[in-house]
Every structure is written in C-alpha cells, then in structure tokens.
Amino acid sequence: MNAPEQATAIDLAAEFRDAGIGEVLEALERDLVGLAPVKRRVREIAALLLVDRVRQRLGLATEPPSLHMSFSGNPGTGKTTVAMRMAEILHRLGYCRRGHVVAVTRDDLVGQYIGHTAPKTKEVLKRAMGGVLFIDEAYYLYRPENEKDYGQEAIEILLQVMENQRDDLVVILAGYADRMERFFESNPGMKSRIAHHVDFPDYSDAELGEIARRMLAGWNYRFDDAARRAFDEYIVLRRTQPHFANARSIRNALDRMRLRQALRLFDSGATVDAGALTTITEADVRASRHFRPDEAASPQ
Numbered sequence: 001m002n003a004p005e006q007a008t009a010i011d012l013a014a015e016f017r018d019a020g021i022g023e024v025l026e027a028l029e030r031d032l033v034g035l036a037p038v039k040r041r042v043r044e045i046a047a048l049l050l051v052d053r054v055r056q057r058l059g060l061a062t063e064p065p066s067l068h069m070s071f072s073g074n075p076g077t078g079k080t081t082v083a084m085r086m087a088e089i090l091h092r093l094g095y096c097r098r099g100h101v102v103a104v105t106r107d108d109l110v111g112q113y114i115g116h117t118a119p120k121t122k123e124v125l126k127r128a129m130g131g132v133l134f135i136d137e138a139y140y141l142y143r144p145e146n147e148k149d150y151g152q153e154a155i156e157i158l159l160q161v162m163e164n165q166r167d168d169l170v171v172i173l174a175g176y177a178d179r180m181e182r183f184f185e186s187n188p189g190m191k192s193r194i195a196h197h198v199d200f201p202d203y204s205d206a207e208l209g210e211i212a213r214r215m216l217a218g219w220n221y222r223f224d225d226a227a228r229r230a231f232d233e234y235i236v237l238r239r240t241q242p243h244f245a246n247a248r249s250i251r252n253a254l255d256r257m258r259l260r261q262a263l264r265l266f267d268s269g270a271t272v273d274a275g276a277l278t279t280i281t282e283a284d285v286r287a288s289r290h291f292r293p294d295e296a297a298s299p300q
Contacts, residue, residue, distance in 0.1 A: 010054050019092050021046050028085045032078045033214070034207040041198050042086060049093045066195035067095060067170045068162055070184075072177035073200025076246030079174045080134065082198070087132040090170060097130035097168065104133065106140040109154040117150040121157045129168055138173035139183035155187060162193045203246050208235050212250050216280065221258065226282035237290040253288065260284045 016022060025046070028039060048065060055062050067090065071079040084101050091099025104124055111117040125133065135141070141151040162171050173180065173190075177199065184191035203211065209232055216222055223231060234253065238244060261284045265272055 008058055010058070012050065012054065015050055015054060019050065021050065021089060021092060024085055024088045024092065027088075028082065031081055031085075033210045034203055035078055035082075035200065038078070038082060038198055038200055041196070042082060042089070045086070045196060046089050046093075049089070049095060053093055064167070066166065066193070068166070068194050069170070069172045069196040069198060070180060070194045071172055071174040071198050071200060072180045074176065074202055074246060076248030076250075077200040077202065078247065079200055080136075082200075083132060083134045083172050083174075086172070087170075090132070096132065096170065100128075100131040102128040102131065102133050103136065105136050106151065106154075109135075109158075110141065110149075110151050112150075114150075117153045118157060121154045125157070125161055125169070129165070132170045132172055134172045134174065137175045137179075139175050139179040142183055142186055144186065155190065159189050159193065166193075205232070205235050205239070208246070208250055211247050212254060215251060215254055219258075221254075221278050221280055223280050223285075224282070227280045227285050230282045230285040234285055234288060234290060241290065254280075256288070257284045260287050 025039070025043060028042060032039070052062060052065050069086070071082065073079060080101075080103060083103075087096060087099045087101045090096040102124065108124055109117070109121045111120050141155050143149040143151055158171065161169060171193075173183075173194065175183075184194070209228075212231060212235075213223070213228075235250075238249060238253065243249075257280050261280055264281075264284065265276060
C-alpha cells in the first residue's frame with residue numbers, strides 16, 4: 001500500500017460503531033423473532049450505505065444509491081417494524097434529515113372527487129419529507145377496472161416526487177407478494193424506481209409461540225405449562241382458518257385470552273394474588289372457538 005492510500009485508509013468497523021448502526025440492528029433482532037433473510041437484507045443495505053458514505057468522503061465517483069423499497073409478505077410479518085428501523089439507519093447515516101416514518105394507506109392519498117387527490121397526496125408527502133413514507137397495501141392505489149378512480153393521479157404525483165426529491169424522501173411500498181408483483185407489472189415506472197425488494201416470510205409455529213411468550217412477558221403475564229401446550233395447539237389450528245395474520249393474529253388471540261382470564265377471576269369471587277393475576281391457564285386458551293371446529297369459521 002502506498003503512502004496516499006495509507007493516509008486515506010478508513011476503519012469501517014469504527015465507522016459502523018460511531019454511526020450507531022449496531023444499536024439499530026440489535027434492536028431489530030430484539031424486536032422481531034426469526035425473519036433471518038429480512039435481517040440479513042437490512043444489514044446488507046446498511047453496509048451499502050455505510051460504504052457509499054465512506055466513498056463520498058474519499059472523493060470516489062459514485063452514483064448515489066437509490067433507496068426506495070418494496071416490502072412483500074403477508075400481514076403481521078414485521079414490515080412496519082422493519083420500516084421504522086430502516087428509517088433509523090437512514091437517519092444515522094445521513095440519508096434522511098429526520099428519520100421519521102409516515103405510514104399511510106390508499107385512503108390517505110386518494111380523494112373521492114375531482115381535485116381532491118392532489119392536495120391529499122401532497123399533504124402526506126409534505127409530512128413525510130426528510131424521512132420515510134410507508135404505503136401499506138400499495139396496490140390498492142391502482143384500480144384499472146374503475147375508470148373514474150383517482151388512484152392513478154396519486155401514483156403519478158408519487159412517481160414525480162420519488163424521482164425529483166429522492167435525496168429527501170424514501171418511499172417503502174408494502175403488501176402481499178403476489179399483488180405487489182401485479183402492481184409493479186401494471187406500473188413499470190414505479191417498479192423502475194424501486195431498488196430494494198425485501199421478502200418477508202411467514203413465521204413458523206415455533207416462532208409464533210416465541211412471539212406469544214414475548215408479548216405476554218412484556219405485559220407481565222405468562223402461560224402455565226398446560227396453557228403453553230394448549231397454545232401450541234391453538235397456533236396449528238388458527239393457521240388453517242381465514243384471515244390469519246401471523247403476529248397480528250397472535251396478539252389478538254392473547255388479548256382475548258386476557259379477557260377470559262379477567263372474567264374467570266372476577267366470576268370466581270376469590271381473593272387473588274400476583275400469581276393468579278399474571279397467569280394464563282389452559283382454560284383461558286381452550287375457550288377459543290378454534291378448539292370447536294363447528295364454530296371456527298369466524299376468527300377468534
């Protein structure tokens with residue numbers, strides 16, 4: 001290595017540490033069970049941005065990285081959480097002024113009459129500037145079957161801003177994988193502006209069980225041994241029913257089990273201690289209609 005190269009050598013590990021990226025990745029690991037491919041992709045993007053920043057400092061000619069993203073996967077797989085952590089990474093590395101996330105759906109962008117869509121969309125974009133705009137179920141913006149729909153107007157405004165103000169706004173489009181693919185096929189201009197496509201897998205049964213235990217611990221509850229085994233059975237049954245939404249469905253189930261526990265304690269009329277107040281029993285779990293096949297058609 002010659003003298004000039006030595007003088008300009010940069011310790012990437014120190015850069016990584018000083019930017020605080022490790023803290024964000026650790027928080028992501030702590031917040032989300034599983035999702036190893038997603039976490040690896042986030043780490044890859046963080047590494048790319050860190051190296052790009054170092055290259056700029058050394059005066060190495062480079063094309064600024066495109067930061068717009070697509071998150072594809074079923075509901076309840078952590079897409080919003082990852083978007084928030086990605087915003088932190090972008091902010092800490094200097095790619096976002098503010099690092100906040102504005103989460104919206106079609107209704108926040110598309111108006112119901114002529115002249116309504118543009119101001120709605122521009123107001124959302126104004127709030128998101130300097131950070132990340134997260135559009136959930138983005139494919140609902142495009143409804144070609146309805147010639148009077150104003151979603152295309154919102155898409156055109158988004159495309160313009162994604163291109164002309166890409167140094168001050170990162171757009172993340174999210175939704176079901178198959179619908180996102182059809183959306184991009186129908187909107188090639190949008191697809192060409194998306195640099196990073198991240199696929200979010202469904203959780204395994206074991207991962208859903210761990211998510212449940214973490215949620216309960218965060219609320220100062222726990223399963224007793226029989227309830228834990230019953231809940232493992234519940235997961236298997238619930239996945240086969242309509243409207244299953246991974247971690248979101250698990251959270252909803254736990255909320256209902258807490259309701260049953262509270263009613264059970266209230267109806268007993270007994271004196272309770274901390275153990276009783278914090279324990280979910282097998283009866284609280286098995287009261288779910290999913291253990292009764294004839295009633296399991298409605299999500300519970």
